[in-house]
Amino acid sequence: MLLSDKDGTPAASLSNVKLVGSKSGMTLFQVKSIPDCRYINPKPAACLLPDVIVNPADPANKQFLNVTPLLPVEITALFNSTGIPPKGLPRMLISPQYRAQNEQGFLFEALFGITDEGVVFQGTFDLLFDVGKLAGNKLGCGYDYSEARKPNLDWDVITTVSERVITAGGPGLVTDSSNKNRYVDTLVNTGCVNPTNGSGERWSMYAYNLEVTPAKDDVFAQLLLTLFDDLEETRAELACKQVDTTGDAPLSSKACTSLRTAWSDAKNSLNRCYSASVQPKSSASKERCNTFLVKLRAYQTTLNGLSTTGPDPANRLGELKARVNVLFHVYNDRFLPSVPANGFTLQ
Numbered sequence: 154m155l156l157s158d159k160d161g162t163p164a165a166s167l168s169n170v171k172l173v174g175s176k177s178g179m180t181l182f183q184v185k186s187i188p189d190c191r192y193i194n195p196k197p198a199a200c201l202l203p204d205v206i207v208n209p210a211d212p213a214n215k216q217f218l219n220v221t222p223l224l225p226v227e228i229t230a231l232f233n234s235t236g237i238p239p240k241g242l243p244r245m246l247i248s249p250q251y252r253a254q255n256e257q258g259f260l261f262e263a264l265f266g267i268t269d270e271g272v273v274f275q276g277t278f279d280l281l282f283d284v285g286k287l288a289g290n291k292l293g294c295g296y297d298y299s300e301a302r303k304p305n306l307d308w309d310v311i312t313t314v315s316e317r318v319i320t321a322g323g324p325g326l327v328t329d330s331s332n333k334n335r336y337v338d339t340l341v342n343t344g345c346v347n348p349t350n351g352s353g354e355r356w357s358m359y360a361y362n363l364e365v366t367p368a369k370d371d372v373f374a375q376l377l378l379t380l381f382d383d384l385e386e387t388r389a390e391l392a393c394k395q396v397d398t399t400g401d402a403p404l405s406s407k408a409c410t411s412l413r414t415a416w417s418d419a420k421n422s423l424n425r426c427y428s429a430s431v432q433p434k435s436s437a438s439k440e441r442c443n444t445f446l447v448k449l450r451a452y453q454t455t456l457n458g459l460s461t462t463g464p465d466p467a468n469r470l471g472e473l474k475a476r477v478n479v480l481f482h483v484y485n486d487r488f489l490p491s492v493p494a495n496g497f498t499l500q
Contacts, residue, residue, distance in 0.1 A: 155181060155264065156287070164286040165264060167353065171275040178269035179356060183287075186260045187223050187360075189253035191216045193260070199223050207246060207324060207334055214366050217324060217334065218247040220263070220314070220358070228265055236333070238317045239270075245314045245358060246323055246337040250376055254292060254364045261363055262288050266356040267316075274468045277475045280341060280351035280359070284309040288362040294345035295487075304372050304491040306365050309349055312338035315357035318467045319396065321386035322379070328390050340380065341475070343482045352478040354471035371497040373487040374427055380483060381423060384476045385416050392469035401463030403470055408459045412473075415455045419448035434496030446484065453477050 155165040190200035191213040199205070199222065207217035221229075221242050235241035253261035285291040295305035314320070314336060321327055323337035338360065344350030353359075365372060393409035395402045404412075422445035429438035456477060461470050 156183065158286045162286075163281065163348075164283045165348075166281045168279045168281075170278040173273040173275050174271065176269055176271040176273070178272065180267045182225075182228055182265040182267075184225060184228070184263045184265055187220065187253070187263060189218055189247075189259040189261060190223075191218055192252055192255075193258065204244065207244070213252075214368065215249050217249060217337070218252075219244045220247060220360070221245050224265070228267075231267065232316075238336075242316055243336045244333050245316060246334060247312065247314070247360060247363070248322060248338055250366050250379060251310050251312055251338070251340075251363045252366045254290075254362055256292070257288065257290060257362060261360055263358050263360040265358045268356050272356075273466050274355045274471060276468075276471045277352050277354050277478065280311070280353050281348040282309075282311055282351065282359075282361050283348035284311075284362050285347070291347075291362070292364060296345070298490040300494060303493050304370055304487075306367060306372070308342075308345065308365060308487065309361065310363040310365060311341050311349060311351050311359060311361045312363060313341050313353060313357050313359045314338035315355060317357070318355060319391070320472075321391065322383045327386065328394075328396070339383070339472075339476070340376075340479050340483070343478045345482070345486055352475040354468045354475045369497075369499050370491075370493065371427075371431070371499055373483065373491040374430065374497065377480070377483050377488045378423065378427065380476070380480055381416075381420065384473065384480065385413075385420070387469070387472060387476060388412050388416065391467075392473055395463060397467040397469070398464045403461045403463050403465035404459060405462040408462070411455050412452070412459075415448070415452040419445060419452050422448045430492045430496055432496035432498055434492075434494075438492070438496075442489065449477070449480060449484070453481075 202222040232242045233240050253259040292307040292309050295307040319335040323334045325332040341351035343352045426442040426445045429435035429441045
């Protein structure tokens with residue numbers, strides 16, 4: 154159990170944690186009232202600090218929020234001012250597709266866990282976040298799938314961003330060592346019950362009581378497409394190359410080829426599924442989307458049959474598995490129910 158309420162019942166917990174070696178210590182902070190400076194008005198003084206918003210000239214729904222300047226001194230004092238991990242805090246970004254909840258005045262919260270030096274995770278672990286207990290309010294699961302509610306955005310989003318490990322999905326190239334925007338959040342939701350289920354692969358900052366940024370009626374389709382592309386970028390640039398230490402890549406060239414092929418097959422099916430779901434909706438949309446689900450399961454089967462052949466201190470293999478777990482949830486519980494009877498209008 155990570156946190157409990159005043160009655161001692163769990164508010165946040167994790168289970169099925171596997172570590173490499175004997176190191177296991179972690180210092181945990183709960184951070185309240187973090188302003189989403191892309192949306193909150195009037196803006197508090199913290200939002201006027203340098204580099205809080207990445208790509209400030211873009212519309213708010215295209216901007217990344219840099220959480221690092223918004224963290225309390227109790228956390229920042231534990232790091233130096235270089236901005237270079239592991240001793241310094243880099244820019245820690247919340248992606249444009251997520252934002253603090255409007256109902257919470259565009260304030261969100263986070264659990265920030267600093268693991269001891271040498272702690273290495275293996276595989277995936279399970280998360281349970283009771284957002285209502287943690288934040289005092291929750292959006293829920295968005296299970297009203299009536300036509301008038303599509304897309305139903307009442308969904309408590311949880312994401313994680315590491316202060317030590319670069320991740321896919323940020324602005325610029327993840328392989329460019331001069332790029333300061335390589336520490337970007339990843340969605341962890343894998344189920345929508347109370348509490349909210351998630352899948353993790355390392356401990357870092359976990360931001361909760363976020364929501365999906367409102368957009369066109371295909372917002373969940375676009376989220377699915379983005380997450381699927383991030384999966385491949387993670388494989389190609391982080392799991393099939395050694396970026397976290399020295400030596401061979403975490404996965405062998407044979408394993409990487411197998412995953413690339415399985416991903417390409419699934420990507421083609423996903424594109425056909427999406428195209429068939431746009432007005433005029435194709436009569437083959439259900440079949441095409443079911444084909445994607447079959448291909449995604451095939452990818453997961455390939456992935457589950459792999460083991461690392463090189464050093465994997467950042468748990469890249471576990472990260473791929475966690476991302477796939479999230480994709481199943483987004484596809485089944487967010488994307489499919491969001492498709493209008495007549496297809497997306499793109500409005």
